Amino acid sequence: IHLSRNNFTGTIPETISGLDNLELLDFSYNHLHGSIPPSFQSLTFLSRFSVAYNHLTGGIPSGGQFYSFPHSSFEGNLGLCRSINSPCDVMMSKGSSRSHDNNNGKFGRSSIVVLAISLALGITLLLSVILLRLSRKDADDRVNDVDEEAPLSSSSSKIVLFHSCGCKDLTVADLLKSTNSFSQANIIGCGGFGLVYKSNLPDGSKAAVKKLSGDCGQMEREFQAEVEALSRAEHKNLVSLQGYCKHGSDRLLIYSFMETGSLDYWLHESSTALRWEVRLKIAQGAARGLAYLHKVCEPNVIHRDVKSSNILLDDRFEAHLVDFGLARLIRPYDTHVTTDLVGTLGYIPPEYSQSLIATCRGDVYSFGVVLLELVTGSRPVEVCKGKGCRDLVSRVFRMKAEKREAEIIDATIREEDVEEEEVLEVLEIACKCIDHDPRRRPLIEDVVAWLEDFPVESVEEE
Incomplete structure (x- = not known):
C-alpha cells in the first residue's frame, strides 16, 4: 500500500492490522497525528514500513517486524520515540506533570525536577545527534575509500572493466545506447536496490546491467559489496x-548475460516443468558455487541472500549464483560477521532474528530452502494459502x-x-540443511558431496 504524499490528516487506522498478508505500508510525507497502532506488530509479513515526516507521537512498537525497520522509517516525527533507546517514559511523565501543574494552577517542585531532567536529556540527545552524524560521515568516507585490489573509479564517467569482459573501451554512452537509455522494455529483473537491464x-x-538506486548509504554499501565479492571470485x-x-549519482554493475533466466521463473512461472535430472544438475551447480564462496575464495564470502531468484541459468541449464549486494567478506579464522536482519522472507535463517550474526551455516539454511523448492515445486511462503500451509519449511517438517x-x-x-527413493534422499538432505539449530546443519562441502552421489548427464531443456 503506497499512500505517501497525499496530504492525509487524522490518525492511522488500526484496522489495517487485519491485512494479514501486507508486505509494504508507506504513509510518509502526510499530516497524520496520533500514534502508530500497537496492533501493527501482528503484521508478520510486513517487510517495508514508513511513516516518515508526519506529526506522530508516542512510542514506536518494538515487537513483530518493527525491530528491523531503519530509523529513516520514522524520521520527521518529533514526537515519536523508541523505548529501547529514547526516554519514552520520561517524555510521558513530563506531559502528565505539566497537566497536573495546570490543573492546580501552580508551578510545583516536581515540575522543576522534570524540567531539569528534560533539559539534561535534550542536551544529551543533541550531542548524540552530532556524534551520530560525525560517525555516519566517517562511514561514508570508508565506503568511498579506494579498494586495493579493485579500486573504485574516481571518475564519474569511467567504466572499470575486468579481463572477463570481451568488450574493450566501453563508455557510459555505449551503455546508454545498449540499454535504450535504460528503457523499461529492457528490464529483465529487479533487486532490492535497483533494476537489471538487458x-x-x-x-x-549481451550483458546484464544493474542500475542501483534508493537510499544513498545502503546503495553504496550494496555496490561496494558486489564489487568486493565478485572482483575476487571466479x-x-x-x-x-x-x-x-x-556515474554521477548512479552506480552501474555489468554482468555476463544469462539467457535462460532464473530458477524461480522455471519453478514457479514457466508453463514448462523442469525434469528431475535438470533440477539435480541445478542443485549441484548452485552448491558448488556456494562452496567456492565459503571455502576457496579469499577472503571467504557469506552470500546472505541465497534464493531461487538469485540462481540464474545459462543455455545448458548450468546454475550461476548472482546478487552479492548483501554479501559480506569473512576473514580467515573468523566464524561469523555481525549483520542487520536482511534477506528474503522464507529464506532467512531463524537465528538471524535472534543474534544478528551471519554465518556460512545461515547460507546453508537458505540453500536448503532452495532444495525444498526443487523437490516440492512450492514457494517458501505461499501468501494465498491458509495460515497452516503458508510456510514451506514448517509444512515439510509436519x-x-x-x-x-x-x-x-x-x-x-x-x-x-524417477525412483521416489532418490527424490526422498534429496529431501532428507534439504531437511538437514534447514535444521533449526545451526550447529546441526552440514557444511556446504558436505552437501556438495551428497548431491554428487546422484550422477547426472549433460542435460539441456527445450
Whole structure:
C-alpha cells in the first residue's frame, strides 16, 4: 500500500492490522497525528514500513517486524520515540506533570525536577545527534575509500572493466545506447536496490546491467559489496562481474548475460516443468558455487541472500549464483560477521532474528530452502494459502513427522520415470540443511558431496 504524499490528516487506522498478508505500508510525507497502532506488530509479513515526516507521537512498537525497520522509517516525527533507546517514559511523565501543574494552577517542585531532567536529556540527545552524524560521515568516507585490489573509479564517467569482459573501451554512452537509455522494455529483473537491464554491447555480445538506486548509504554499501565479492571470485557457478561504474549519482554493475533466466521463473512461472535430472544438475551447480564462496575464495564470502531468484541459468541449464549486494567478506579464522536482519522472507535463517550474526551455516539454511523448492515445486511462503500451509519449511517438517513426505513431491516429478527413493534422499538432505539449530546443519562441502552421489548427464531443456 503506497499512500505517501497525499496530504492525509487524522490518525492511522488500526484496522489495517487485519491485512494479514501486507508486505509494504508507506504513509510518509502526510499530516497524520496520533500514534502508530500497537496492533501493527501482528503484521508478520510486513517487510517495508514508513511513516516518515508526519506529526506522530508516542512510542514506536518494538515487537513483530518493527525491530528491523531503519530509523529513516520514522524520521520527521518529533514526537515519536523508541523505548529501547529514547526516554519514552520520561517524555510521558513530563506531559502528565505539566497537566497536573495546570490543573492546580501552580508551578510545583516536581515540575522543576522534570524540567531539569528534560533539559539534561535534550542536551544529551543533541550531542548524540552530532556524534551520530560525525560517525555516519566517517562511514561514508570508508565506503568511498579506494579498494586495493579493485579500486573504485574516481571518475564519474569511467567504466572499470575486468579481463572477463570481451568488450574493450566501453563508455557510459555505449551503455546508454545498449540499454535504450535504460528503457523499461529492457528490464529483465529487479533487486532490492535497483533494476537489471538487458544490454546489447557494441561488439555484438549481451550483458546484464544493474542500475542501483534508493537510499544513498545502503546503495553504496550494496555496490561496494558486489564489487568486493565478485572482483575476487571466479568460478563457473558464479555470475561473472565484467565491470562497474560510478556515474554521477548512479552506480552501474555489468554482468555476463544469462539467457535462460532464473530458477524461480522455471519453478514457479514457466508453463514448462523442469525434469528431475535438470533440477539435480541445478542443485549441484548452485552448491558448488556456494562452496567456492565459503571455502576457496579469499577472503571467504557469506552470500546472505541465497534464493531461487538469485540462481540464474545459462543455455545448458548450468546454475550461476548472482546478487552479492548483501554479501559480506569473512576473514580467515573468523566464524561469523555481525549483520542487520536482511534477506528474503522464507529464506532467512531463524537465528538471524535472534543474534544478528551471519554465518556460512545461515547460507546453508537458505540453500536448503532452495532444495525444498526443487523437490516440492512450492514457494517458501505461499501468501494465498491458509495460515497452516503458508510456510514451506514448517509444512515439510509436519508431513515428515506424519510419514507423509512423499505427498509433497512435485506432481510433475511423480509423473516421470524417477525412483521416489532418490527424490526422498534429496529431501532428507534439504531437511538437514534447514535444521533449526545451526550447529546441526552440514557444511556446504558436505552437501556438495551428497548431491554428487546422484550422477547426472549433460542435460539441456527445450
